[in-house]
Amino acid sequence: MLLFIAGFLLFIASINFVNLTLARSFTRAREVGMRKVMGAGKLQLSLQLWGEAVLLFLISLLIGGVIAYLLLPGYNSLFKSGVSFSILLEPKFLAGILLTLLVVTALAGGYPALLMARTQTLLVLKGKMTTGRKNYFRNSLIVTQFVFSCLLIIATLIAWRQMSYLRNKPLGYNTSEVISVPVGAKENGNAVLERLRAGLKGQPGILSITGANTNFGRGLDNSSSTSIISWDHEGKEFRANWQGVSTDYVKTMSLQLTGGRDFSAALASDSSGFIINEQMARQFGPGKGHVGYRFRLDDEDPTEYTVIGVVKDYHFKSLHNPIDPLILHLMGPDEAPSYIFVRVTPGELTSSMDRIAAAWKRAAPETPFIGSFVNENTERQYRTEATLTRVFISGGVLTIIISCMGLFAMAMLIIGQRTREIGIRKVLGASATGVATLISRDFLVLVGVAILIASPLAYFLMRQWLMEFAYRTDIHWSVFLLAGGMALLVAALTVSFQSVRAALMNPVKSLRTE
Incomplete structure (x- = not known):
């Protein structure tokens, strides 16, 4: 790009x-x-x-x-x-x-x-110099450069709308009040989680703590992972995202239960219990993906798992992907969380981060604290798109500046060729406004042609780019109207400087130049 x-x-x-x-x-x-x-x-x-x-x-x-x-x-x-x-x-x-x-x-x-x-x-x-009567070459140059300028303006506006859409779309879980902390390879996740729970118990601003083996978005450790399982059940192949979590996960992440409950440390039976999302329930079929439904992951494994909760669909992956079936299972002693999530009260975000950092030093002294809010993590996964938007903006500004330089030069060229005509028009009673409008009109028509050419091209190119997202904004007609208005306004301001100057010129002086 x-x-x-x-x-x-x-x-x-x-x-x-x-x-x-x-x-x-x-x-x-x-x-x-x-x-x-x-x-x-x-x-x-x-x-x-x-x-x-x-x-x-x-x-x-x-x-x-x-x-x-x-x-x-x-x-x-x-x-x-x-x-x-x-x-x-x-x-x-x-x-x-x-x-x-x-x-x-x-x-x-x-x-x-x-x-x-x-x-x-x-x-x-x-x-005297002449560039020809029809000026096809000159006009084609003006149209071409403004086609490129309008392309980048439209691309910038659409990319900006998409980034705003990604940032503002509800993801189905708490992003602004949950702090994600990578455990690191040196520590045992279960031990660190228990020490943090003990160290933060009763602390002001701390609401709940949990752990999981995958993160939301991309944390400060710059890593992300996913796990997918597949199995046969009742003659049908199933496929789902597989995520290990600790107790209080639903509570901490503010997931919406449509039925059932969260995992509980007091119930040993939860080790064979699952919490699934609505997509997983739909995959099981009508009447099967409900609370209390029992199934096996392997025909040779006698363990029968029970659905203890169903949560409303949430975007546990980026918005590039649709929401897939998901199974949450309670991690056992042989599994350890790779990330710890701490939910804090809305009014004490900064102070809560400081308390968690201090508790972390006591719980995991050999591992640096690199906690971040989940909303920062989710925005970080769109870093490529954010960079692309900045590239579009920079390129659009530069192309507009360079195009206006060329338009300014062409206005100077045309006015120089029409000096006598301008003088005659003023002698015959033409107003300065009328002369300036006459000169500017030809240039603005060319910019209008460039907008008409650039709009369908930009629509096709940006539509292909938006197809990379499962969830995307629409390409609204107002984008093309705004881009066209910006291009026309900049062109009009550029040309008006020369055209007004020529219109205000003394007609006697204009005629004596011939």
Whole structure:
């Protein structure tokens, strides 16, 4: 995606270099004319102008390399990568940079140079340049660059809506008031859990404590795991997520029981009891997945398990995945929780975290405390999408800025070509507002065409991206309206500066320029 956006930026910058060079051709027209009178050929002029473009690109490449070197530590931190600047010194990358440089300079510098060199000598001596009557090439450049800009604006808005949806969608359990603490490999989870229960008993702000062998989201230990079992029962194959938990798990995580109860340390029979979610109950079939239902996981195993509780479906995985069947079982002496969850009161989050950290030092002195709130863990599992959103925002801002530079240059070019027309219109009574509107209208029509082209492309691309999520926001028409409005507003502000300036020009002065 970064390479894709970088290609966008480079292409738009190349388009704008063409536009800026054409706009600047008015100030260099007499210079080119004098060189042609003194005997300079088209090839010599083209090489001179192209050489100037190459020099500018080499300076830009040097500055860009320095900036990239300075920003590389921040890049590696943002994307959790270990990219080294020395990779650019490898032969294949050097060849790629050189090839890109040649292609970009040939396209972006070659066309304006050829256009200026081919212009009639008499016209350039008068300080005039022309880019043709229909201006198809110029208009296509403006449309193309704003298509890319609108694409990134729409992508940014849709990605932002999706991230907001992921953060705000209820997950079916308590995320903001539960602290998750990884036990670590050095400690026995059961022993640490009991010591924590004893150390935090009666402490203000502490409501309940439990343990489990899997975490919610991605904790500060940066690990996540899942366990799936399958078995045959009554001639049918079953498949479910398998999670070991300690007592008070339903209470601590605020899961909603639709029937039955939580695990209890006072009942030895709970060792063969299960708590299932509604999806698991549906998989058992009508009339079977209820409290008290008994079944075996293996035909050769005489142990018969009993459903002691049914909880409402909750998102124990990320929203990339649908809610799957789940079985919670009580961990025995030979199993130990890998994570400990502590539910605290809403008004004492910070102080409760401090109390848990202090109790942890006493319960597990050899393991550092790396507790975090569950909502932080669930947000951390969308780190890739959050980074992608930031990339979209950065790319969108840069493309808008570069596109407006090109639009500004083209406005300057067109106004220079229509100086006499503007003067005549004002002499005949046209108002400054009418003249400014006339000049701006043509550009805004082109931006409107770009929006119409970019919208279906963005819809298709972002729809494919959203398909990666089992739970996703819809692509609302307001996104395209907002993106189009932003593009038109920025374009209008950019063009209006030049158009208002031309409209306020003294008509006598405008006519004397011809």
